[in-house]
Amino acid sequence: MSGTFVGMPAFPSAAREALGDTQLRRNLAHATRTIRDKRAQVVGEVEEWEELRLAGAGVKEAALRDLATHLETLEESLTRAGATVHWARDAEEACAIVARVAKSHDVDEVVKVKSMATLEIGLNDHLEREGIAAWETDLAELIVQLGDDLPSHILVPAIHRNRAEIREIFRRRMAAVGRPAPDDLSDDPAALAGAAREHMREKFLRAKVAVSGANFAVADTGTLVVVESEGNGRMCLTLPDVLVSVVGIEKVVATWSELDPLLRLLPRSSTGERMNPYTSTWSGVTPGDGPQEVHVVLLDNGRTRALADEVGRQALRCIRCSACLNVCPVYERVGGHAYGSVYPGPIGAILNPLLRGVEDEQTASLPYASSLCGACFEVCPVRIDIPSVLVEQRAAVVDSHRSDRVPKAEAVAMRAAAWTFSDSRRLRLAERASGLAGRVLGRFSRTTLPGGRAAAGRLPGPAAGWTGARDLPAPPEESFREWWDRTDGGRADGEEGRS
């Protein structure tokens, strides 16, 4: 009962479709503006925010640079605390582990805390194929699941839906999977939240097995941390007998005290609050309190691939706050679905290629889904230099096509440019041609740039892709070298006064 990102078109065509949806654009503009303002206000309260960012980046960077040691420590601490540790190289292995644990308890359903890692591995679909229903318990995830929809934001997966749409989804779909929505349900957010509370409660009370992710995993104490708002996380982490947590290996921090900068950075960056309503931490099993069987699945699924990338490695510092989505001019206009992944926005544009490589066309299109304006870097609580990684990933995409039998137009153009620039006679000829084009355009072009310079509008042929959205300034009628020859470098009559 969920959509899939598999087979999504590459970013440019997905984005074009999204841009045509005015309702979507209105929903997104409203939501991102609200969250940007809230974040700015609570970040402004912290005098030493920049120092806090440096500390947060430092904690994550240090953990990544000695990751193997910390993972071994984490495994030891967790085991000592009564948890069972599993390792999964990829999505398939991780899903199989969760399914095996659930089946060993003869259940046909599990309750889930919102978790990016389990979305990434497609756990719900896998469990469904094994005959186990996975109930999303976070309000936004519930909206996405009931609407047979896809998440479009890391923090607020249903950000593309407005209250009226949500009411319709609840009224049409809740009854089929549990307690129906009340007949007189209004589109007031409080009433919608109330309907979700009633709907989920029976599932929480009867659930035997819960599945979660973790925001952080503390190596020296074996502590997992889940940061949330609604209390659905607490329900899942507390009431069932069995808890399985799927944790990306990059979630590790070395010590308990290093949680400090991160727990101060995350809520202010994410929901724009001083602190999120609920944070739960647990270390293995606590006798007599909460789940008495605790499993932790440590997941690679491309993370070691990203770790090997010298520039891209910093993307693994990400704490999934989604501040970069909310400030991104591209995300604000196209929304999350166009990125074709559970990780949309600027972080998704680097994380997906880093985790999966740039071999398929969809992933390879993502590093270009940016104007490189740099707003994402500015708000990132762990200082991921997203623009630099984007540029590096664009290079990776170009490199991956170097041995293509049919080269791309861009590669042909670059090769031609190199050939021209490497010989002064060829360059002179090219300049003459370009000067002629400049004179023709200057006379006949109907497009002018600010300042009055003539420009070419849409060009035919291979240049159409480039000029479809850009004006190409008309080339100067005289090249620098022609000017130098004519005026002897500016020394000839009539030129001296102009220098």
Add this chain to the structure above:
Amino acid sequence: MNARDDILRRVRSALDGVSPAVEVPTAPRVRPRDHADLVDLFDERVADYRAVVTRCSSDDLAATVAAALDGARAVVPPGLGLDVAGAVVDDPSTGGHSAAELDAIDAVVTRAAVGIAETGTIVLDHRPDQGRRAISLVPDLHVCIVDASQVVADVPDAIALLDPARPLTWISGPSATSDIELDRVEGVHGPRTLHVVLVG
């Protein structure tokens, strides 16, 4: 090769030649303040989440808690150290109440481990004066008694005091969501009303 060894091998090979030593800058601390100011800030910040805050002296505690409950039937942890009229005690040594039983109870009264002024956060470490995690989660009204002496300035102070071996629940206001148009709504799955009784 098993998955564990394979992943650790991949990690080591990805980091081949990378120096593990990085200097981690110390996280900044808020400027120290007078403790009475901290308690005032805590009061203000908790209330900011639309939680109810009542301040009282230790002599008035029982009456203040009774007023906060306003007749609601409550469950209390075994070590609460306060008589709450009509309350049932959740005794973990006999297994405690089931989730369904707790669902039929209106309220819970607990103490806390730490209060954080800067963020208006209460932390429970679920010792006997706070009880199992389930009792402060399922009932709809949570009356939480915080002693003024338990209030610290900011997150790092709390982290230094707390024992990670214990399960911890950090609570900042009532259950809330911003999932609908990023409009904050109080009251989803956790207690819809948080009433903090600040003593001293």
